[in-house]
Every structure is written in C-alpha cells, then in structure tokens.
Amino acid sequence: SQQGEEDPQALSIQEGENATMNCSYKTSINNLQWYRQNSGRGLVHLILIRSNEREKHSGRLRVTLDTSKKSSSLLITASRAADTASYFCATVTAVSGKTGKLIFGQGTTLQVKP
C-alpha cells in the first residue's frame, strides 16, 4: 500500500533555480526519508528526518517535516543539470519500523534544463 503522495508529479526548471517537492503521508511516522533515482538505476538515499525534527540540511538539500499536517518538503537549491532524476519520499512507521519496511510515495520527476 502506498503511504505517501508526492506533488508535483513532474517539475521542470532552469539550472540555478530552486526545486521544491512535497510529500504527504497518512499515518504517524518514526521517520521520513528522501531517495533519488536516476533513470533506469537504483535508488540512492539522500536524507532522513525523524518525527521529532522539523528541518534538516545536507549540502544543497533542505528537508522540512510538519507532523501536524503529515507532510514533508524537499528543497534543492541552486539546481544543476545533474540533479535531473526522480525523487521519492519513504516513510517508516512504528509498525513498519520493526522490520525496516519503507513505504514509498509515487515520486516527483525533476528535469533541470541547462
């Protein structure tokens, strides 16, 4: 079952602009993670934010979490053509956390034009 819904489904921006992707989920979480997938490849972990955290940074990435709204956003600043990929949020709930199960959203496809 899909827990997360991502918005927008697709995003096209110019190099240097910022990209914001949103993820909403349905049930309470232990943590929320963002992964990146280049076309036809495996997923790469980007960042994890725990339920008691509100904001986290990693390089050009900024993730926010609003547990009252059950939503998260991923901001990529000063985007580059190499950021072109699909981005997925994945949640770990109290139940799924016992087995490490991730529940994925459907992803946002980002295109950064040079």
Place this chain on the structure above:
Amino acid sequence: DGGITQSPKYLFRKEGQNVTLSCEQNLNHDAMYWYRQDPGQGLRLIYYSQIVNDFQKGDIAEGYSVSREKKESFPLTVTSAQKNPTAFYLCASRMGNGDTQYFGPGTRLTVL
C-alpha cells in the same frame, strides 16, 4: 568495493517460464528486500528477510518466491503464476537497526 549487485541487468522471459533474479551484498547487512517498480510509479515491497533462513511476504508477494540460505544472497524467483511480471526489480539491504536502505542497480524484466 562494498555494495549490492543485481544480475542480470536485463532479462527476457517467455510466458509460462520461471526466472530467477540474483541479488548479492557484501555489506554484511542482516536485512534484505525486494521491490517492484512499474513505469512512473513508486516501489512496492514483494518480500523481505531480516535474517538468514527467514523471510516474510510484502505487499505484492503473489507469483513470487524467495530464499535466504546465505546472508549475502537473496534471490527472487518470478514464477509463471505472476500474471504481469514485466517491471523493474530492485533489491535493497539494511544494516542492523539502521533506517536507511541501500539499493542495487536493478533488473529490468520483460515478458515476451
């Protein structure tokens, strides 16, 4: 190099055939996972294993089978009972109590 390998990269199957996808990791991770990804979709969990000789069904296990005889290996068999097997299959592993999963490069299966 440490990591997860999947083979083959591309696999073609005739209707009615069983095929086995390989997943190997040298990260010494206890838990391993198999996901299916359809075009434009997120990942759905097929099977997972938290320890050798034990595995559990995920959300879409019908038509699939797995084994976990060694810590490093978690092969997935797509059986003829799987009605729509054409998809991209991803294997992942997780260390101990960690939250992050590490993914292999994937196998694209096409039914002819």
